[in-house]
Amino acid sequence: MSEAALAAPPGLAAPPRGGHAVFWGGAALLAVALIAALRLLHNDYAWFAGYFILQYVVLASAWNLLGGYAGYVNFGAAGFMAAGAYTTIVLRKALGLDLLPCIAAAACVSGLLGLGMGWLTLRLRGVYFAIATLSLAVVLHTIIVNWDYVGGSRGAYVVPSRDTAPFVTHGEYVFVVMLVLAVLAVGIARMVEKSRLGLGLAAIRDDERAAEAAGVPTLRLKLIATTLSGALMGVAGAPLPHYSAYLNPEAAFSLAYGVNAIAMPLIGGAGTWAGPVIGALLLGTLQQAATVMISSALNLLVVGCVLVAFVALAPHGIIGLFRGARR
Amino acid sequence: MTEPLLRASGVGKRFGGFVALAEIDLDLQNGERLGLIGPNGSGKSTFVNCLGGVFPSHDGSIAFAGHALHGLAPHRRARLGLARTFQLPRPFAGMTVLENVTVPLLYTGTPNAAEATARAYACLEQVDLAPRARLLPRQLSQVELRRLELARAIALNPSLLIADEAMAGLSHSEVDQILALLFRLNAAGTAVIMIEHVMRAVTEFSERLVVFVAGRKIADGTPRDVLAMPEVEEAYLGTRAAA
Numbered sequence: 132m133s134e135a136a137l138a139a140p141p142g143l144a145a146p147p148r149g150g151h152a153v154f155w156g157g158a159a160l161l162a163v164a165l166i167a168a169l170r171l172l173h174n175d176y177a178w179f180a181g182y183f184i185l186q187y188v189v190l191a192s193a194w195n196l197l198g199g200y201a202g203y204v205n206f207g208a209a210g211f212m213a214a215g216a217y218t219t220i221v222l223r224k225a226l227g228l229d230l231l232p233c234i235a236a237a238a239c240v241s242g243l244l245g246l247g248m249g250w251l252t253l254r255l256r257g258v259y260f261a262i263a264t265l266s267l268a269v270v271l272h273t274i275i276v277n278w279d280y281v282g283g284s285r286g287a288y289v290v291p292s293r294d295t296a297p298f299v300t301h302g303e304y305v306f307v308v309m310l311v312l313a314v315l316a317v318g319i320a321r322m323v324e325k326s327r328l329g330l331g332l333a334a335i336r337d338d339e340r341a342a343e344a345a346g347v348p349t350l351r352l353k354l355i356a357t358t359l360s361g362a363l364m365g366v367a368g369a370p371l372p373h374y375s376a377y378l379n380p381e382a383a384f385s386l387a388y389g390v391n392a393i394a395m396p397l398i399g400g401a402g403t404w405a406g407p408v409i410g411a412l413l414l415g416t417l418q419q420a421a422t423v424m425i426s427s428a429l430n431l432l433v434v435g436c437v438l439v440a441f442v443a444l445a446p447h448g449i450i451g452l453f454r455g456a457r458r
Numbered sequence: 459m460t461e462p463l464l465r466a467s468g469v470g471k472r473f474g475g476f477v478a479l480a481e482i483d484l485d486l487q488n489g490e491r492l493g494l495i496g497p498n499g500s501g502k503s504t505f506v507n508c509l510g511g512v513f514p515s516h517d518g519s520i521a522f523a524g525h526a527l528h529g530l531a532p533h534r535r536a537r538l539g540l541a542r543t544f545q546l547p548r549p550f551a552g553m554t555v556l557e558n559v560t561v562p563l564l565y566t567g568t569p570n571a572a573e574a575t576a577r578a579y580a581c582l583e584q585v586d587l588a589p590r591a592r593l594l595p596r597q598l599s600q601v602e603l604r605r606l607e608l609a610r611a612i613a614l615n616p617s618l619l620i621a622d623e624a625m626a627g628l629s630h631s632e633v634d635q636i637l638a639l640l641f642r643l644n645a646a647g648t649a650v651i652m653i654e655h656v657m658r659a660v661t662e663f664s665e666r667l668v669v670f671v672a673g674r675k676i677a678d679g680t681p682r683d684v685l686a687m688p689e690v691e692e693a694y695l696g697t698r699a700a701a
Contacts, residue, residue: 327564327571330553334561337550343532344510344542345562345610350531402552 154321158314166307170299178302182374184415185306186367188313190388191395191407192320193363197356198393199401200329202336203253204261208364208392210268213383214241215365217275219372220287224280229292230308230373237369238362245361249354256339272384286379289372305374312370316363321404323359332356336402364392387431391415394438400450409449413437461524463488463618463649464509468518470673471504478504479673482518486651488617491644493664493681494653497693501673502653503545506622510542511535523617537566541616545623547603549595555582555606556591562613578613585609585639601632608639619643620651625659633659661685669693 169177190208197203215237222228222236244267252263276284291301298304323329331352334342343349372378391414399410414437418430445452464486471479479501486492496502508516511532520527522540530538550558559578560571568574582588585605590598598606604624611619621640625633637659644650654660660667660681667684669677671693677684684690 327569330557330561330564333552334550337552338548340512340532341544341548341550341610342561344536344544346533346536346566346614347561348531348533348565 151322155318158318162310162314165310166303169306170303175300175302178300178306179374180419182302182306182309182370183419184412185309185313186371186374187391187395187411187415188408189309189316189367190364190392191399191411192313192316192404193360193367194392195396195401195404195407196320196323196360196363197353198360199396199403199406200323200332200336201353201356203256203353203356204393205264205360206261206389206393207248207264207266207268209384209386209388210264210271211241211244211361211364212368212371212388212392213268213271213275213380214244215368216371216378216383217281218365219369220281220289220378223289223372224287230305230370234308234312234366234369237365241365241368242358242362244365245357245359246354248361249357253350253353253357268384268389272380275380275383282379284380286377286382287372288377291373291376301373305370308370309374312366316366317404317408319359319363320407324404328352328355333402387434390431390434394434396448398437398441398448400448403450406448406450413449460487462486463490463523465521466505466509466518467520469505469508469520470517471501471508471513472517477673479508479516482670482675484668484675484678486618486649488649489644489647490649491663491665492649492651493660493667494651494670495655495657495660495667496670499672500670502670503622504673505670506542506620506651506653509535509540509620533565536562536614539615539617540620541611541614541618542620543604543607543611543622543624545626547595547600547607549598549603549606551595553594554591555587555593555595555598558595558606559609559613562610566614578609581609581613584612584642586635601628601635604628604632604636605639608636608643612643616648618649618651620653622653623655624652625654625656628656637663 169181190212194205194208197205218237218240219230219233222233248264248267252260255263275281281287295301295304298307331342331347334345334347335349335352339349371383375382395410395414396407397410398414399408400406414434417433417437421429421433441448462485466482466484469479469482482505494502507513509520511527511530514529522535523538525538527535550561556575556578559581560574563574563577564571568577579588579591582591585608587602587605587609590602595603595606607624625636628636633656640650640652640663652660652663664681667679667681668675669684669690676693677687677690
């Protein structure tokens, strides 16, 4: 191939890889502005509502790494989230560790869980893979219910630390922690999307056999995706015991986590880093509004109605609507 | 005698009790143009899938460019320079034409995105698809999809290209376009195995013809000699009585 042939073709740029500094800078500014705005509100509920929505930003972005980019639907998101939450409980009880080291440990535990799940199940495709991931959540739930050390079915209490300086309240502390985690999760998803890994995962989603024939190491990429996705789901769950001060298996393995993890990226636009963020902000806010104004029992009804509407009217989500309008 | 680029020895494949392929021996030299024909169900695609690694387990052995292929994943075979196209085009539907060709480059020795994009564009120019680089595969015609398959294969810088029915469903002039591309690629040193039902294309392109029937190789020689063999005529083209 001649050097002339390698010259940049007219009107065609390299795949967009830049803009990372702008993203991180913008995200940091937005985060600081959000904290400042919520401080002005002087309302502890605002911190908890914000935490609730941001945990779904992390969870949905994590699910999207495997489900959105590679097309492998994970029905076991609640299992990974619970693995992160119970890692916190175990480390708190055994070693008295604070939240931050527990988050790092939860990422390792859930990442290894994701790697193991991938190793065992990634030769399965479609609905078989989805059922296998659901089974993993059921197995984990059974283990936790029968594990007395973490409270079994009775649940476990985590007494929040009184020293939360420089944060004014415990609510602000867990909110800021989750805000940082959300920015990190979205940033990681964005980097994956714009990288060689992202293009490889997209090739797997579109046609796995053709991807293999094109030199893409499909199994290795899928294992990276399950590990990364699992780790971030665990990270989403790690602060949960500190948020609620009490955790039982019913809450940790809640159906809401499994459903929202799938619904939010689909509604926002799966396979894009912004889609899960939009979906989580939209559905998370709607669910909080429903909880406050009507009943918390209506949360999943809201999710179901919005999901049905989007599947029927905008199968590629909100991002897909915008892209469709541009073309 | 130089070491062949491809050596298949006693290759066989069963699906339960059904023997799809049996005792296939085949050597292919560097830069050779081989036509592989046979009626539907004769084992041509099964053989290609054994070569490409879709079926990791089979009887016999296959060596390519001095490497035993047994147990080697499809992507590793692609990196060795063994490229294939599919009977039905299998583009990456969510990517542009340019990104489709960038994928093999990024994963086979051109990890730099800008360089991979430039090389992908050059591959598209080779198959006359450069003006369509920004389109999605669904916006391409059938012959353009075939050219995209070829561009993705060319991006692997292959020493062997297996074109699996690359001309199926194309018009006379479109067949000529694909033939011209394959000749160009072969002239640059790439060996080509053409699996095809379009006999005009096979006879025009191939310097050697192999015939499979019911999973067995029944003929191997020049197109003229092979097509004159009574058993080939009977098995592949039909008996004179039937005609």
